[in-house]
Amino acid sequence: MTDEKKPRRRPRSDGQRNRTNLLNVAKAAFTAGETDIPLDEIARRAGVGIGTLYRHFPNRDALIEAVYRAELDRLADAAPLLAAQHPPVEALRAWMRLFVDYIAAKLVIAPALNGLAGGTGTLYAQSGTVLQSAIDGLVAAAVASGDISADIEPVDLLRALAGVSNYAAGPGWETSAKRLVDILIAGSRVSTS
Amino acid sequence: MTDEKKPRRRPRSDGQRNRTNLLNVAKAAFTAGETDIPLDEIARRAGVGIGTLYRHFPNRDALIEAVYRAELDRLADAAPLLAAQHPPVEALRAWMRLFVDYIAAKLVIAPALNGLAGGTGTLYAQSGTVLQSAIDGLVAAAVASGDISADIEPVDLLRALAGVSNYAAGPGWETSAKRLVDILIAGSRVSTS
DNA sequence: TTGTTAAACGGAGCAATCCTCCGCATATAT
DNA sequence: ATATATGCGGAGGATTGCTCCGTTTAACAA
Numbered sequence: 001m002t003d004e005k006k007p008r009r010r011p012r013s014d015g016q017r018n019r020t021n022l023l024n025v026a027k028a029a030f031t032a033g034e035t036d037i038p039l040d041e042i043a044r045r046a047g048v049g050i051g052t053l054y055r056h057f058p059n060r061d062a063l064i065e066a067v068y069r070a071e072l073d074r075l076a077d078a079a080p081l082l083a084a085q086h087p088p089v090e091a092l093r094a095w096m097r098l099f100v101d102y103i104a105a106k107l108v109i110a111p112a113l114n115g116l117a118g119g120t121g122t123l124y125a126q127s128g129t130v131l132q133s134a135i136d137g138l139v140a141a142a143v144a145s146g147d148i149s150a151d152i153e154p155v156d157l158l159r160a161l162a163g164v165s166n167y168a169a170g171p172g173w174e175t176s177a178k179r180l181v182d183i184l185i186a187g188s189r190v191s192t193s
Numbered sequence: 194m195t196d197e198k199k200p201r202r203r204p205r206s207d208g209q210r211n212r213t214n215l216l217n218v219a220k221a222a223f224t225a226g227e228t229d230i231p232l233d234e235i236a237r238r239a240g241v242g243i244g245t246l247y248r249h250f251p252n253r254d255a256l257i258e259a260v261y262r263a264e265l266d267r268l269a270d271a272a273p274l275l276a277a278q279h280p281p282v283e284a285l286r287a288w289m290r291l292f293v294d295y296i297a298a299k300l301v302i303a304p305a306l307n308g309l310a311g312g313t314g315t316l317y318a319q320s321g322t323v324l325q326s327a328i329d330g331l332v333a334a335a336v337a338s339g340d341i342s343a344d345i346e347p348v349d350l351l352r353a354l355a356g357v358s359n360y361a362a363g364p365g366w367e368t369s370a371k372r373l374v375d376i377l378i379a380g381s382r383v384s385t386s
Numbered sequence: 387t388t389g390t391t392a393a394a395c396g397g398a399g400c401a402a403t404c405c406t407c408c409g410c411a412t413a414t415a416t
Numbered sequence: 417a418t419a420t421a422t423g424c425g426g427a428g429g430a431t432t433g434c435t436c437c438g439t440t441t442a443a444c445a446a
Contacts, residue, residue, distance in 0.1 A: 049425030159352035180349040187380025242396030
């Protein structure tokens with residue numbers, strides 16, 4: 001497997017520009033709830049040909065994943081920052097709330113995302129990792145400080161949060177989601193019984 | 194709104210039979226992970242014409258919802274049964290575990306289901322109610338017995354469980370899901386701090 | 387049993403969408 | 417200025433969702 005990268009040339013500037021254009025347009029569309037928008041339409045709005053879209057993103061799922069990944073990376077990056085500013089348990093809570101805020105900010109990538117899950121589930125395996133490591137650190141710190149139980153698996157919390165994004169509809173869902181965060185925190189503490 | 198039903202005749206037997214046939218075939222296909230199966234194929238496997246499928250279910254989403262609803266009803270029906278057999282908190286825990294089991298039994302209707310959420314979200318509003326009332330009863334009993342906090346909104350727990358179904362992939366997901374149930378129960382108890 | 391009628395059936399065909407293919411244009415490097 | 421690899425663009429084949437309407441058949445009455 002000689003998998004070496006040989007960048008004989010620098011990547012072309014127009015290519016980069018078109019790529020980010022496509023991502024922005026797609027993100028805007030998905031955010032606006034137009035999850036079933038034809039790909040031709042996305043290409044048109046971005047001012048490129050359909051062929052260009054398909055070169056950058058070989059199929060619909062790849063495009064969705066790319067949009068999704070970009071946002072998740074930003075969310076993941078917030079974790080170490082919060083860890084530096086708050087005591088462990090509060091950092092964890094804050095991050096989970098941030099997760100909720102992301103969904104509230106109409107960055108509802110979840111629905112689009114879930115369409116993929118039906119296929120292989122590989123998307124989660126890939127994209128999940130950045131969130132995974134983000135929350136891993138937060139939980140590890142809280143365990144180390146003796147605040148929450150060592151039995152807690154970070155992925156459990158992630159699953160719960162993911163669920164929120166699906167039910168993210170109807171009035172009052174946001175307060176409900178934040179209550180859930182508190183329940184999760186309370187349930188994760190070292191047993192006081 | 195004269196919304197009266199005038200069943201001038203009894204429903205035709207072949208109609209009923211074809212309808213259940215379609216539901217069974219669709220359920221089998223979705224369960225097997227073929228969420229993207231063409232509707233023509235479903236009709237073929239059920240031994241009916243495509244037109245028949247579309248009369249019973251006006252579009253793909255309607256078919257998915259019908260499959261989904263049938264399973265959810267069964268899950269909801271289990272709630273009062275469990276309530277009669279266990280103390281309140283344990284009944285709640287048992288029901289939530291049953292929820293997990295349903296997903297484990299490859300009744301993964303969730304992925305298909307989530308595809309719809311992107312649209313209007315009305316599906317959740319409709320189908321969610323049967324689960325809602327099921328868990329409402331369980332929680333109310335647990336609150337009444339003084340075991341869990343009155344602040345708990347049942348829907349919060351439902352959201353979390355729904356999340357599990359999305360992340361239902363990879364080895365060990367099931368134990369993770371059951372751990373989550375325990376966390377939720379622990380977090381819902383009357384605060385001991 | 388036989389006739390009548392409303393209900394259900396079935397599949398050809400239209401429209402929309404996904405994605406491929408390949409000749410053309412342009413940015414990069416010499 | 418020239419060469420060439422990289423990226424662009426859109427026509428078109430294949431697939432799928434859904435509609436429409438003539439034909440078939442089960443339910444009911446006499």
